[in-house]
Amino acid sequence: TNNNFTFTYTDTTGASSTTPVASGLVKVTITYNMSNKLFLPSTFLGVKIFSTTYTTSTSMMIES
DSSP states (O other): OOOOEEEEEOOOSOOOEESSTTSSEEEEEEEOTTTTTTTSSEETTEEOOOSEEEEEEEEEEOOO
């Protein structure tokens, strides 16, 4: 698959948690591999021009 999803939870004190906690945070990170989707090569004469893996993330508060 080209996608990788990661969920990270923290409690109200900022400590890591293995499960969602009300008023804590959830951080969702998505990594996407574009290597087989691009019509241009990512390298030119052995020099990497641009990355083929893109990552983004966001955090939101968990409401009760």
